[in-house]
Structure formats: C-alpha cells, structure tokens
Amino acid sequence: MSALYDQLKPHLDKTYALNVALTMLSFDNSTAAPKEAIEYTSKAIGLLSGEHYNALINEEVKHLLEQLSTEQEQALLSLEEKAIVKNLNKEYKLMAAIPPEEFQAYQILLAKAYPIWEAAKNNNDYDSFSPTLEEIISYSKKFAAYNQKEGQKLYDVPLNDFEEGFNVEILDEFFSKLRTALTPLVHKVNEKSEAIQTDFLHQDYNIDIQRSFCRFLAEYIGFDFNRGVIAESEHPFTTNLHNHDVRITNHFQKNRPDFAIFSVIHEGGHALYEQGVDDAITMTPIGQGTSMGMHESQSRFYENNLGRSLSFWTPIYSRLQEAFPSQLKAVSLKQFYQAVNHAHSSLIRTEADELTYPFHVMIRYEIEKMIFEGTITAAELPAVWNQKYQEYLGVCPSTDTEGILQDMHWAVGSFGYFPSYALGSAIAAQIFHHLKTVMPLERYLEEGNLKPIQTYLNQHIHRFGKAKNTQELLQDMTKEPFNPDYYISYLTDKYTALYHL
C-alpha cells in the first residue's frame, strides 16, 4: 500500500472524468449534434481540454510520478498500479512536452475540423478543407518535434505513439515484404476478377432491414447491448467511456449491404476488446486496448478471418436470405462467400478487399512519411494521392471524395495510425493461426458458437487493457513474438483457393 499512490489517485480520477466528458461530446458531435452547434460547443470543448491537460500535467503529478518511480516505492505497488505508473510516465512525458495553450488551441481546431472535412467530402471540395488540414499537419509536426529523441525520424514519433517499438525502419521493411509477396497475387487476382459474381450485392437493400440485421450481427459476435449502443455517423468508428459504455457507429448505403455488415463486425471486434477490459482497471489510465495495432487485430480478426470465412456464414446465411429474399434467395452460401471476398483494385480503403487492403495502407504510410519529412504541402496531397493509386493499384480517383477526402483520420489529427491497420491484419492472422491450434475453431463457427472464441481472446488479450503491451500479449499467448509470415501465408492460401490460381 503506497500513500503516494493514494495522493496520485484524485488526479487520475479527475483526468478520467474530463476524458469521459470530452469523449461524450466528441461522439455526440459525430452522431447527433445539430449542424450549427459545434462553433459554440467547441469553445467548451477547448476549455475542458485545457482542464484535462492541467489535471495531468502539473508540478504535483510530476513530483508524485518521480517519487513513485523509485525502487522503494515500486515495491509497495500492486501489478496494476505499477502498470498505471509506467503508462502514466510515458503519457506524461508526451503531454508535458506540449505547451498547454497549443494543446488547447489544437483541440478547438480538431472540433471544428471534423464538420469541415465532412462538408468537403460531401461536396467534393478539397480546397475548403486544405487550409484546415495544413493547420492540423503543422500542429502534428510541431507536437512530434517536441517529443523527438536523438536519432529518431520525426515520423517515428507518432508511429511509436500508436505502436510502441515500431518506427519507419521496421515499417519500411514490413511493407516491402508485403509488396514483394502480394504484388504477384494481386496481379493474378485482378486478371481473374470476372470469375466471381458480385452483382447481387449491388441491388436495393432496405436500410431499416440492414440496420436490424447489423444489430443481430453485433449480438451474434458477442457485443453486449446492456453495455453498448450502435449509432450512425459519416464514417464508422468505436469509442467508449469505460467498459460498460462502448459505442459503435455504422453507416448505411442502399446498394452496399456488405459495407454495413462488415463495418459492424469490424467495429464489433473493437468493441469486444473494450467491453472485455477488466472492471478493476476500467476508468484508469490502463483501462483501454493496449495499442492501435492490437486493437485493429481484434477488429480485423472478427471482420476478415472470421467474418469473411465460409464457416462464419454457414449457420446464419439463411437468416440474411430471409431478411432480403428477393435479392438473395437464388444466391448460394458459396456464391455469397465468394462475393464478399471478391478482390480487385479499387479506390476506397474501407471498402477494399483483404488482399488489396494493405496497398491502401501503404499509400497512406508513404504520404504521411512525406508529410513528416516536409516534402509535401496539404495543397499538393490530392495529386500525390492519385498518382500513388495509379502506380500501386492501377486505379485513379476521379473525385477527391473517393480519393484524399475518403478517410476522417487526418481530420481528427490521427497521423501514424494508418500503418496499424496493416499491422493489425498481420497480428490477426497470427492469432487466427494460433486459435486453430488450441480449439476446434471451424467447428465452433459452423455451430454458431462464438462464445469460446470471445472467452479465449478475453482471457489472453482483452481483460489486460494496457497492463501488457502487444509483444507481451503475443508472446504469452502464442509463445512467439510478432511474426508477419502468418499474414502472407493466410492471404496466399485464401486467394489461391478462391480464384483457383
């Protein structure tokens, strides 16, 4: 029992409470708030962000953290408290490097940026968003510079924020490996694109019925509606106040039921992680998923490794057919399975298939690298974007709406996040391989029994929050460190079989 830790506790609680307020206002802003509200609400958000910052970054907390890091004090802490202090030290150093007035101004900017991006996307008007993005970039680079260590590239800073221990060197190698292995596969699949029929997915699917089927899917994979809700926003996301209030959003399109279906499974994977964090650590600094990469591994594991498998749909495809009889009654389970795995070069990341997906990430990674190297301005981004799509995927956006404006990430200041999607897929494949060695995974899926999968992930990943990092979780569970080879094998095997290559 540490008396010093007891002194730290009220600071943590206050920080957490302000975080709940900011998360709630941000969620509301993306899902429910009226159009003209944000200009006024953003003043309050700016002030609360300042309070949030000051609650953690002050001389008292600094002094307490220093004392709590001594060997003598560490001996008095529980495992959870040790992890909290460690995590806090890291976060403290990142935050303390940023002057409070800059941090606050940045939060106000972000609150305004989202609706500007949303309008620009709706109106295919990149120019109306470009100056705001330039400002966001400028803050992001300035903040990265505050935390840049000797020998680090500037872009290493946000990369390391999202995934401890990763940097430009490692990611350059990771993407190069993927490019070498997958480019020939993509090439072959693009040539046989016509082999799989997908037209039945582009009919008119009633949105109310989509909404209700997606709700069923969330429940089916284990989402607990007593501790979560589904709302709607321009771009699907998951957020949470704590493990008893986890929120998924979805976005419905009449002619793309597969978009909403796989979005809800994807966000559901994120949500299971957050709902699964232990009660003892929720509402503490370690009460969330350990990293963006690990988070994306859970969402992509559910979306792709499970959700796009034949076994997953075996027990429930008839239910989808009943929901949309005129569209699907003549479509067999196998045809549906093939259609939702149909691969071809395309423009929209969130609608991309598993195989071409990492190329979308690679393009964003390369552009972010240029942004942080300072070799490109916001105004120049659309041209570079379009050129890279042409180069890697052989397709070119005809509008910025389906190009540079498609993702919300940069509008909310998330640089260094995109690579985690590819890392997440790679981790997911490693976990998928491991699960097949410890349980009859296929049989569980075919029986519609997803509970043992969720329980296993909860026991080995979810409940720990940030108390273990990605490498520790993987090592303890699979008995080996991160290994991207599983990802390459998984994709190669799946697409070779699917297209009879």
Place this chain on the structure above:
Amino acid sequence: MSALYDQLKPHLDKTYALNVALTMLSFDNSTAAPKEAIEYTSKAIGLLSGEHYNALINEEVKHLLEQLSTEQEQALLSLEEKAIVKNLNKEYKLMAAIPPEEFQAYQILLAKAYPIWEAAKNNNDYDSFSPTLEEIISYSKKFAAYNQKEGQKLYDVPLNDFEEGFNVEILDEFFSKLRTALTPLVHKVNEKSEAIQTDFLHQDYNIDIQRSFCRFLAEYIGFDFNRGVIAESEHPFTTNLHNHDVRITNHFQKNRPDFAIFSVIHEGGHALYEQGVDDAITMTPIGQGTSMGMHESQSRFYENNLGRSLSFWTPIYSRLQEAFPSQLKAVSLKQFYQAVNHAHSSLIRTEADELTYPFHVMIRYEIEKMIFEGTITAAELPAVWNQKYQEYLGVCPSTDTEGILQDMHWAVGSFGYFPSYALGSAIAAQIFHHLKTVMPLERYLEEGNLKPIQTYLNQHIHRFGKAKNTQELLQDMTKEPFNPDYYISYLTDKYTALYHL
C-alpha cells in the same frame, strides 16, 4: 470596461464548459446510454459536478463578486455584465451555502436515481424507488434549510428558486382562486364528457409516421433543426448546451398520437425560447430562459393557446389526415379540434386536458408542501397521492405507474417546479390576450404564418434570457404585472363554448 470583470470571465467560462459536459452526459443518459453504463459514468459525473461547483464557489470568485457589487465597479459594467453579476450573486449565495462534498454526493445520487425511477415506473414497483426518493428528499430539504431566511417557510426556498418572489402564501392564494373558479366548470364538463367523440384518437397510429409528423410540427412552429435535434426518452423534455444546440425529446405511443403531437409543440415552445436567446449572452450565466414559470408559459402558450386552437389546425389538419388517412379521413377539422380539447378528470398529468390540468399541479403542490413540512415520508406518498386524486378529480390510480411514479421530476430532484406549470399557463393566457391586441393573431394562425408570433415573443421575451425577470418582461410587454384573471377567463370562455354550457 472593468478589469475586475475580466478576471471573473475565466471562472464563468470554466463553469459554463463544465455545465455543457454535465448537460450532455445527462441528456445522453436519458436518451442513448446503454442500461449498465450509468453505474460507472456516474463516478465521472460526480467528479465533474465537484469541479463545476469548485469553479464557481471559491474565495477568488467570492472576492471578485463582492468587489463587482460596489457602486463604483457597477458603473463600469455593461447592462449584460450587470445582469450577469446580479444573477451570479444570487446563484453564488444559493450554492455557497451547500458544502461541496454534499453537493457532489447529491449529483451522484441523481445520476443513479433516474434509471431506478424509470425501472420502477416500468415495473410498477414504487418500493424499489422509495428509498432513493427518500434520500433525494432528505438532500433537498437539507439544501433548502441551508438557504432558508428568517420568516421563510422551508418550501418557500425551492419555490423562490424557480420563480423569484413567489412563496407558499402567494401560491396558496393562487390555487385557491383557481379552485373556486374552476371546480364548478370541471364538474359541468365531467357531466357532459360524452358530448365529444375521441375514439378515433385511440386507434393504431404508426409510430414512424407520428415521428415524421412531429418533426414537421416542430419546424412549423419555428424550431430550427440546424440548431437543435429531437431525440426520444421515457418522458419528453428540453435541454440545451447553448442557443445553437437545443434538444427536444419526445415519447411515442401507438394509440395516443395526440400525446406525441402536443408534447412536441410543448417542448418546441421551450426550445424556441432557448434558440431565441441572444448570441451575446448565450454561454453566460444569463443565457437561458429567465424562470421556470416563464419557460412554461412559452411551452404552454404554443401547446395550448395556439396548438389546441381551431385556427392553428385550419391550414395543417389536411396534412395530418393525409398522414393517417384510414384513421382521420372521416373526421372533420371541428371534430378533431373538439377531441384534442376533450376535458375529463384523469390520472396522468402530461395527458390531462387544459381544464383539469391545474388540479394535477395543485395535488403535487400540496404534497410537496407536506414533504417540506416533514409531515410525510416517501413510503407514505402513494397513499396520499391516491387519496388526493380521489378527492379533487374523483379518480384513483390503480397502479403507482399511473400514480406517484408518472413524473420524473422528483427523481431528478425538482421540488418546487410543479407550481410553475400552473403559473406558466396563467402567464401564457396573459400573453395570449396581449398578442391579440397587438397583431391579427387568428389570421396569422389561419394562414399558417407563425413567424410574426415567434418574432414578437423573441423581441419581447426570448432574446433577453435572464437579463430581465418574469415581472419585468410582463410589465414591459403587456404594460401590467402578472395577472391570473386572464387564465380564468380564457378557460371559462373556451370550455363554455366547447361544451355549450
């Protein structure tokens, strides 16, 4: 220009920002949050309430307010700043009297109480709510006692909070006057209850169509959807973050379309008030409606004086008929008008007609008086409630769901609020009378031209926020003080004509 006022400003801004957070979390809790969230979220709400309290109640603010109240400093303030300092002094004194730890514990209690009340109402289980209500009562009385002045009754304190200058003596007289004038009218109307046909209102009305018609009604009376939203909750209410984010909730029942229709007009009246507050004072301590009574006058003016008039429905009744052809095509405008004004003694306040409505308020007023006199416990409330309904209205609830549990007010700690409903109706009648002397009100309604009404109310009431109190607003607009005689004449004339008495 006051340098002291500039020092006060950051305290006001911080208080306001925390208020935005608390309002948002409270709105979300009633409309969207998952069932099990509140137990955890309430910890954050408690902490934020503590911060909110401390932002206003501290030595620095105390000192600044004292200095700003001197004649010398007052001379340096703008009209708005003077009103803000005056209002703040009042609020400061009320709040400062309450120890912070008690205030915070009370906020946590309230956050938990709402879902407990909601479940108790759904399950007709008063006993599960009674201990919580007893705690809320105990806090409310304790807080009132902290602010009780020499010669004041304890119940005078919350009454005066909601309506400056009102107390038990005035309200006893007000209700006695209403009772004397209206009892014979209620008696006669109850006897002729069969004269008006209402069965067509109790058919099956599709809820999606109700929802869409109610949205039209909100727009029709002038609600600005760019600065507001409509959500759903157990009991309709209006709340706002500022004048650019005003939120109405509604509640739909298949067999009571009139409930949702008049709820949205009622809440819409509240919302027009808040949307109409001047930009210069929104997000300041005087940036909201001046009092509960004046607020209720706006909601009840729109709901009853306008919304239940023949002229209001003249231009739009055909639209309602088109929305519900099978239910209403054979019902004439006059029959509809009569049905929505049908009066008879009943159990549910929010569904009561204009005529018997003040009796529902009178019952709650008398019970609150007993609560504050300490002559009744929470456990004894249902019996007294039922006995008073029998005595005044000749009806007795068969379940607590349609009795003591029907209103959320006590669950959110609002004692002293109910009387404002009756005062609101009386003020509304006075304004209604006045408007007919300054504009062709009937003609505007018949032409579907509601804008001049909203503009007039905005010019004379809405825009001022709390910069003027109820009596000042009435005096400046109608050239006389509050006068309940208009209310009695209005009801007498309307119901005499309606029932051919």
